[in-house]
Amino acid sequence: MRLAAPPTLLHDVIDDVADVVRLLEAHAPYTPLGGWYNPGADPHARTRPMWFQNDWVHDGEIATGSELFLRHPGYIEAAQQYYGATVVEPHSVYVNHMMALDAGGPAHTDNPRFHGRDRTNTPMWLLRTMLWSGLFEQFEIAQATAIWWLNDVDGGGLLYWADGPDQPPTEHVGAMANTALVGDNHKMFHQVGPVGPAGDGTPLVSPSAQLGPAGGDEWAVLDHGDEVFRAPLDAIRVSVLWKADVYRNESERDARQASPLSMADVASAFDADLRARGSRLRLDLDQLESPELRAAFALVYPEPRPVGALPSVYDR
Ligand SMILES: [Fe+2]
Structure with a gap:
């Protein structure tokens, strides 16, 4: 697979960071990552680290004021240069707040489309x-x-495998406030390092915990009415993510959009490749939920494991 080029680091991305603080306040509260995704889970069980995420731009919905990121001219220009492309169509903006994680996030690439x-x-x-x-x-x-960062906190660096998963990662850490990395996180592994405050392990909250402003510059986490964490916004690792579809030019976009893959196309491409490899495995479209089929495909087409990845809070 073609690797991504190393990302571009931008400085002084937002003219007035106070605008972002107001946006963060206006769109509070924030809920734990994956908190919505566990049908049947006990809503009171404290199972989630304090990693909160909300969408600001998603599926055509645009939270008021988030055009500050969505239409950022510096992002569009950096993406054009990174890809050697003219068409950049921003479609998503979301916010992460992280605190008190004594291990990293998962080392991963973002989900492809x-x-x-x-x-x-x-x-x-x-x-x-x-x-x-x-x-x-x-x-x-x-x-x-x-990925843009609001502030410099205790830890919270970003490891990224700019030279591929089999080479050691680079870390962006320290002077992160108002910087952004622009690149291809769908093809470059990346991982958030441990985030302070340190010393209290990784306190867990329930899926319905909420993070929001608590007066002055303080923010707090409320979990079923109990305040379980409080800190100045300065001490919370806040990042804002932006994603855009990119095409070399309009004719490439039109041609690609005019030829969508069907499931039958996917199966026949895999089956031809498997046949060429001498494998008897086939993509049985009636068995897509089967763990055995998934495991068999993972053996033939393994996902790389990046070297030097840190343990993740989600591995526990
Ligand atoms: Fe990611």
């Missing part, structure tokens, strides 16, 4: 296998990512 195939119609494991197989590159939707 293809023309005709995305998470609304295709299992995520298959989308990821399609990416790592390298068989569907002409159908991939190139997506630029920018």
Whole structure:
């Protein structure tokens, strides 16, 4: 698979950071990452680290004021240069707040999309296998990512595998406030390092915990009415993520959008490759939920494991 080029570091990204603080306040509260995704889970069980996430721009919904990021001219220009492309179509902005994580986030690449195939119609494991197989590159939707940081906190660096997963990572840490990294996080592994304040392990909260402003410059986490954490916003690792679809030019966009992949196309491409490899495995479209099928594909088309990754709070 083609690797991503190293990302571009931008400085002094937002003219007046107070605008972002007002945006953060206006769109509070924030809920734990994955808090919504556990049907049947005990809503009172404290199972989530204090990693909160909300969408500001998603599926055409735009939170008031988030155009500050969505239409950022510096991001669009950096993405054009990074990809050598003229068409950059921003589609997502979301916010992460992290605090008191004594291990890292997961080392990962962001989930891929293809023309005709995305998470609304295709299992995520298959989308990821399609990416790592390298068989569907002409159908991939190139997506630029920018990650922006509000402040400098205790820890909270970003490890990124700019030279590929088999080379040691680079770390952006220290002077992160009002910087952004623009690159391809769908093809470059990356990982958040441990975030302070340190010394209290990784306190867990329930899926319905909420983070929001608590007066002055303080923010607090309320969990079923109990205040379980309080800190100045300065001490909370806040990042804002931006994603855009990228096309070399309008004719490339039109041609790619005009030829979406069907599930039958996916199966026949895999089956032809498997046959060429001498494998008897086939993509049985009636078995897409089968753990055995998924495991068999992971053996033939393994996802790389980046060297030097830190332990993750989600591995526990
Ligand atoms: Fe990511």
